[in-house]
Amino acid sequence: MGGKYRSVFDIIGPAMIGPSSSHTAGAVAIGRKARQIFADEIKSVRVDHYESFAMTHKGHGTDYALAAGVLGMEPDDSRVPQAVEVARDQGIQIDFIEHTEPSPIHHPNTAILTIKNEHKEVVVAGCSVGGGTIELREIQIDGVTIRPTGPLPMLLTWIQVEQMFTIENMITAGGSSVLKIITQEINQETVLVIYELDKRPNVKVLADLQDACQQVVCL
CATH class of the missing domain: 3.30.70.260 (ACT domain)
Structure with missing residues (x-):
């Protein structure tokens, strides 16, 4: 099996709540990794959607999936569809922005998360490459930009x-x-x-x- 899939389960995708492994399970994974990198109390999240994510994020559940990941939920958590409301109930400001220009990290399923509190800001540019598998193509933390x-x-x-x-x-x-x-x-x-x-x-x-x-x- 070639490419970036390591097993048949990468193509089938994980157990999840939502219609699409790329747009839902992958989005949860991006949110969870952004949460890990931030590693602090979250006050606000801005999500910038590009290309396919920008066109389908509402219908495919990408918004609530990203919010669920930022909250630390698993893809099969029954609360995933309510994650945006859960985040706001916890005092987290969360906004979603659609962009018409090409993805700055060169993938159609791109979400860029900017997570902040009073003294910290982290930016994570991630893409969902299929089957719930993701790549983090740019990370901004501690004033530096890293491109894995x-x-x-x-x-x-x-x-x-x-x-x-x-x-x-x-x-x-x-x-x-x-x-x-x-x-x-x-x-x-x-x-x-x-x-x-x-x-x-x-x-x-x-x-x-x-x-x-x-x-x-x-x-």
């Missing part, structure tokens, strides 16, 4: 520069291969290092990384 080169999984780690190879060794010792490393300096003491992986690290490795790093997000 491939599909998930990946690790975002906030560490000291001298820890880079130690962290890489911890990842590979757990059985994951590091496909690419992207680094962005945050300040004189901290760098954001993204490790693109062939598979998600196991629970023990993730626990060890949490102890070793200032912050870790596994996507």
Whole structure:
């Protein structure tokens, strides 16, 4: 099986509430990953839809699916269709904007989420590539822009520069291969290092990384 699908289940898609694995389950996944990256109390969410998402987001449930993901719901959660109302009941301002121009990340199923609170802002540009599978093609966090080169999984780690190879060794010792490393300096003491992986690290490795790093997000 070629392309970006790793198994037949990537084509069939996951168990979900909604009409479309690309427009609903994939949208939940984008929202969940954005929530993980933000990792703080959410006050507002702006969703910019492009191309296919812009044309069909209301009818295909993309809006409520993204809201459900931002709230941390699973795709098969019975509350998914009410997620926009649930978010607003929790005091989260959520807005959806349709764009007529091409997707800035070059995929028809594009949603760009801007998540904010009083002291933090994160922008996640994601696309749903089919069967509930997603790619995050641009992330803006801590004043830097990161453009991952491939599909998930990946690790975002906030560490000291001298820890880079130690962290890489911890990842590979757990059985994951590091496909690419992207680094962005945050300040004189901290760098954001993204490790693109062939598979998600196991629970023990993730626990060890949490102890070793200032912050870790596994996507």
